[in-house]
Amino acid sequence: MSVTFSAVAAGDELPPVEQSYAQPAIDRYALASLDMNPVHTNEAWAARAKVFGIPETVGHGMMTMSTLASVVTRAWGVANTSGGSIRFVAAKFTKPVKVGETVTAIGRVKRKHHFGPGKNWVQVDVEARDSTGDLIGFAEVGYNLPD
Amino acid sequence: MSVPARLDRYIETEKQRHFSRDFMTGWQEYETWDEATVGQSGAGQRPFIITEEDILSYNRACGETDPLMIDPEHAHKYSPTGELLQHPVFVTTIAFYCLGERGIGTWIRTPGARNPQQRIEILQPFRYGEVITTTVTTVDKFTQRRKPYLQMLLDFRNERHVFKARWWCSLILPKTRADVARFANA
Numbered sequence: 001m002s003v004t005f006s007a008v009a010a011g012d013e014l015p016p017v018e019q020s021y022a023q024p025a026i027d028r029y030a031l032a033s034l035d036m037n038p039v040h041t042n043e044a045w046a047a048r049a050k051v052f053g054i055p056e057t058v059g060h061g062m063m064t065m066s067t068l069a070s071v072v073t074r075a076w077g078v079a080n081t082s083g084g085s086i087r088f089v090a091a092k093f094t095k096p097v098k099v100g101e102t103v104t105a106i107g108r109v110k111r112k113h114h115f116g117p118g119k120n121w122v123q124v125d126v127e128a129r130d131s132t133g134d135l136i137g138f139a140e141v142g143y144n145l146p147d
Numbered sequence: 148m149s150v151p152a153r154l155d156r157y158i159e160t161e162k163q164r165h166f167s168r169d170f171m172t173g174w175q176e177y178e179t180w181d182e183a184t185v186g187q188s189g190a191g192q193r194p195f196i197i198t199e200e201d202i203l204s205y206n207r208a209c210g211e212t213d214p215l216m217i218d219p220e221h222a223h224k225y226s227p228t229g230e231l232l233q234h235p236v237f238v239t240t241i242a243f244y245c246l247g248e249r250g251i252g253t254w255i256r257t258p259g260a261r262n263p264q265q266r267i268e269i270l271q272p273f274r275y276g277e278v279i280t281t282t283v284t285t286v287d288k289f290t291q292r293r294k295p296y297l298q299m300l301l302d303f304r305n306e307r308h309v310f311k312a313r314w315w316c317s318l319i320l321p322k323t324r325a326d327v328a329r330f331a332n333a
Binding site for chain 2: 019020025027028029030031032033034035036037038039041042043045048049051052060061062063065066067069070073074077078079085086087088089090091092093
């Protein structure tokens with residue numbers, strides 16, 4: 001991937017990312033992140049505790065944050081061959097993702113930050129929705145781009 | 148508490164093999180919202196040695212398909228570092244491993260916690276073999292709409308003290324140990 005700062009414009013859309021939150025996907029994320037909270041993996045406990053007021057397991061917030069960030073990394077690379085890289089990801093979560101959901105995240109270039117050669121970066125705003133169309137989270141992603 | 152046996156089938160790394168899958172282990176020792184003090188700082192319980200399998204496992208769990216993230220041979224030839232590139236939210240794994248079950252920041256493991264917002268800054272990619280340690284500082288504690296929020300800043304450095312990443316980690320928590328107990332014993 002060889003996207004450059006000059007080639008990007010505010011308003012540009014990035015391709016959407018679709019992510020399954022079926023129980024096997026949540027289980028795999030629990031092991032990979034070492035976040036073994038039973039609200040994500042233990043159906044019986046989740047039904048008793050109702051942490052979010054619902055009896056089902058839910059995806060990890062950090063899994064949602066990963067999906068949001070993936071919109072940018074899949075479009076431009078985690079670190080691309082021309083020197084681009086992620087600066088930051090700042091995410092807010094607005095609705096728990098129930099097990100079995102499919103989440104779709106889309107991103108759009110919000111702003112270009114002109115700090116000079118080698119220091120320029122862009123802000124991408126990303127939002128994610130569940131299969132009912134409800135907003136489940138959104139993020140600002142900062143990405144360093146070569147000139 | 149019982150842990151679903153099916154989770155064993157997803158074990159891919161040495162750390163996952165030895166990490167407790169019982170989230171409630173030692174919950175009586177976790178720091179709670181009412182005990183946390185803003186400004187207090189301390190070190191995570193144990194270091195995290197970066198391995199290829201840790202990064203590979205996290206990237207796969209995020210559904211990544213870029214060979215620079217999931218194919219070690221391809222990454223060896225073509226990635227800017229010669230190693231697998233890590234997903235920017237990979238610090239989650241490092242934090243859960245480093246914080247352990249006792250001391251500052253263990254509220255990240257609180258049963259009944261809810262996740263409102265997070266911010267992660269990446270300063271340098273992690274490299275295989277780096278020994279990552281965390282410094283944890285409690286940076287904010289407040290109640291909003293009757294929900295108790297707690298925020299800590301985790302600084303991740305390697306064995307040469309090179310700053311690698313920062314995570315402002317926020318959770319809405321049960322307020323007291325008695326409140327935590329209601330979830331732990333559910």
